[in-house]
Amino acid sequence: xxxxxxxxxxxxxxxxxxxxxxxxxxxxxxxxxxxxxxxxxxxxxxxxxxxxxxxxxxxxxxxxxxxxxxxxxxxxxxxxxxxxxxxxxxxxxxxxxxxxxxxxxxxxxxxxxxxxxxxxxxxxxxxxxxxxxxxxxxxxxxxxxxxxxxxxxxxxxxxxxxxxxxxxxxxxxxxxxxxxxxxxxxxxxxxxxxxxxxxxxxxxxxxxxxxxxxxxxxxxxxxxxxxxxxxxxxxxxxxxxxxxxxxxxxxxxxxxxxxxxxxxxxxxxxxxxxxxxxxxxxxxxxxxxxxxxxxxxxxxxxxxxxxxxxxxxxxxxxxxxxxxxxxxxxxxxxxxxx
Amino acid sequence: xxxxxxxxxxxxxxxxxxxxxxxxxxxxxxxxxxxxxxxxxxxxxxxxxxxxxxxxxxxxxxxxxxxxxxxxxxxxxxxxxxxxxxxxxxxxxxxxxxxxxxxxxxxxxxxxxxxxxxxxxxxxxxxxxxxxxxxxxxxxxxxxxxxxxxxxxxxxxxxxxxxxxxxxxxxxxxxxxxxxxxxxxxxxxxxxxxxxxxxxxxxxxxxxxxxxxxxxxxxxxxxxxxxxxxxxxxxxxxxxxxxxxxxxxxx
Numbered sequence: 001x002x003x004x005x006x007x008x009x010x011x012x013x014x015x016x017x018x019x020x021x022x023x024x025x026x027x028x029x030x031x032x033x034x035x036x037x038x039x040x041x042x043x044x045x046x047x048x049x050x051x052x053x054x055x056x057x058x059x060x061x062x063x064x065x066x067x068x069x070x071x072x073x074x075x076x077x078x079x080x081x082x083x084x085x086x087x088x089x090x091x092x093x094x095x096x097x098x099x100x101x102x103x104x105x106x107x108x109x110x111x112x113x114x115x116x117x118x119x120x121x122x123x124x125x126x127x128x129x130x131x132x133x134x135x136x137x138x139x140x141x142x143x144x145x146x147x148x149x150x151x152x153x154x155x156x157x158x159x160x161x162x163x164x165x166x167x168x169x170x171x172x173x174x175x176x177x178x179x180x181x182x183x184x185x186x187x188x189x190x191x192x193x194x195x196x197x198x199x200x201x202x203x204x205x206x207x208x209x210x211x212x213x214x215x216x217x218x219x220x221x222x223x224x225x226x227x228x229x230x231x232x233x234x235x236x237x238x239x240x241x242x243x244x245x246x247x248x249x250x251x252x253x254x255x256x257x258x259x260x261x262x263x264x265x266x267x268x269x270x271x272x273x274x275x276x277x278x279x280x281x282x283x284x285x286x287x288x289x290x291x292x293x294x295x296x297x298x299x300x301x302x303x304x305x306x307x308x309x310x311x312x313x314x315x316x317x318x319x320x321x322x323x324x325x326x327x328x329x330x331x332x333x334x335x336x337x338x
Numbered sequence: 339x340x341x342x343x344x345x346x347x348x349x350x351x352x353x354x355x356x357x358x359x360x361x362x363x364x365x366x367x368x369x370x371x372x373x374x375x376x377x378x379x380x381x382x383x384x385x386x387x388x389x390x391x392x393x394x395x396x397x398x399x400x401x402x403x404x405x406x407x408x409x410x411x412x413x414x415x416x417x418x419x420x421x422x423x424x425x426x427x428x429x430x431x432x433x434x435x436x437x438x439x440x441x442x443x444x445x446x447x448x449x450x451x452x453x454x455x456x457x458x459x460x461x462x463x464x465x466x467x468x469x470x471x472x473x474x475x476x477x478x479x480x481x482x483x484x485x486x487x488x489x490x491x492x493x494x495x496x497x498x499x500x501x502x503x504x505x506x507x508x509x510x511x512x513x514x515x516x517x518x519x520x521x522x523x524x525x526x527x528x529x530x531x532x533x534x535x536x537x538x539x540x541x542x543x544x545x546x547x548x549x550x551x552x553x554x555x556x557x558x559x560x561x562x563x564x565x566x567x568x569x570x571x572x573x574x575x576x577x578x579x580x581x582x583x584x585x586x587x588x589x
């Protein structure tokens with residue numbers, strides 16, 4: 001019987017017995033007839049001192065958590081930076097050679113540490129991936145919000161969100177066994193390369209861009225669309241002339257976030273890009289990215305050698321680029337809000 | 339007087355809800371017709387049947403006929419886009435596009451294929467003058483429409499609607515989100531506009547209906563109770579319910 005009559009938290013009947021065993025110290029706050037209607041009666045009244053004590057407790061917990069977070073972040077940055085900069089300061093590799101050199105042979109005689117092939121590889125794959133994913137995402141988002149909202153919400157959205165949950169090794173595997181042979185059959189070369197990497201990455205970042213585009217589309221003021229229709233616009237005119245320009249700033253945010261994600265993705269890219277350390281002449285020629293070099297080489301180097309440190313330098317470049325992407329997103333958001 | 343729009347036995351259902359019941363009404367040319375009635379009486383819904391904006395709402399079924407210049411706008415051969423060009427609309431909330439003032443007014447003409455820059459310039463100036471906004475914005479045409487005040491935005495929306503040269507202008511509580519001074523300006527504008535356009539306005543402000551309209555239509559619970567010359571309706575209503583409403587006994 002009790003189970004059938006679910007007690008509502010504010011119900012006066014249930015509240016009384018709950019309030020009775022509370023510390024019955026009639027302090028100034030308890031003197032006024034708060035009773036069942038004021039606030040949550042189930043919570044026992046506390047004296048001022050215990051209230052401030054719990055206040056302190058909460059503050060302490062949050063402070064500790066925040067401190068741990070801040071210390072972690074800063075020590076990570078510091079660690080990567082100190083290791084990465086050691087290449088230049090301890091081992092004496094020149095920064096300009098590192099950033100602009102195109103020859104990468106850390107074990108060579110003499111060794112050379114030109115990381116430009118990886119930097120270009122990273123940028124090429126992630127930007128190309130965004131170029132593929134952005135229009136697809138926008139169309140998917142328009143479809144889900146404008147054309148078939150019911151089907152979109154119930155079916156499309158979960159499917160696209162599912163894409164975000166697939167492990168990257170699976171993407172890499174599929175890329176290697178489907179995308180690479182496909183590219184090999186059409187274009188010259190092995191199929192491994194920037195094109196394959198970009199295609200795999202574009203599917204991986206599709207959910208990021210799509211969900212941001214969907215959000216911004218469904219947050220558009222109703223009047224925007226109506227205003228356009230009321231002037232005699234067709235659906236496509238409304239989408240292309242009024243909806244697209246209005247969501248473009250937040251779309252860009254999504255695209256940059258997608259690029260950032262693609263930039264940092266290691267495993268899937270490494271599996272399909274071919275991993276040869278030069279700047280490729282075509283999109284279908286074997287190449288490398290910052291992440292793929294790090295994952296491939298880190299097991300083969302000895303701590304505190306220049307070969308190891310230079311990998312940290314690559315990591316530092318990744319880190320700095322991440323900061324840049326975050327900065328761009330912030331900038332775009334601020335501009336969109338205006 | 340020549341009737342621009344004739345509504346004959348119009349019924350509208352939202353799913354199971356019978357929102358408009360057997361509406362018969364004629365809207366005479368170059369006059370201001372005001373729809374009044376309590377919230378939820380169907381006056382806005384009815385307004386939106388006149389340019390088929392209800393098409394955008396899922397689950398709406400419409401029976402009966404609405405004729406514009408003798409042609410049924412719900413007929414099979416009606417081009418909705420052309421209809422909405424001929425029957426313009428201004429909404430309750432000012433809804434300029436997040437574009438420049440110029441691009442807002444030029445949006446409609448561009449939709450309908452006008453590309454020529456000097457022609458667009460002419461249209462924009464004429465429309466903004468028509469909405470008595472030109473003097474205020476003529477030097478800021480490149481600025482974002484969102485930087486204007488609420489009243490200016492609403493007049494911009496009127497200018498935007500005028501730019502496609504409609505025959506009828508529907509105003510859906512166009513002043514309810516505005517301050518009294520902006521409201522007054524829009525009311526003056528409406529009096530000016532009726533020389534060239536037929537205006538149908540929904541208002542829940544009876545004084546506004548009395549001030550600006552030539553004919554007033556009273557709706558209640560989805561029924562058209564009374565449609566009369568404004569003066570007659572407010573001074574000597576035929577129906578007892580109209581009298582109760584305008585004397586403030588309910589609503």
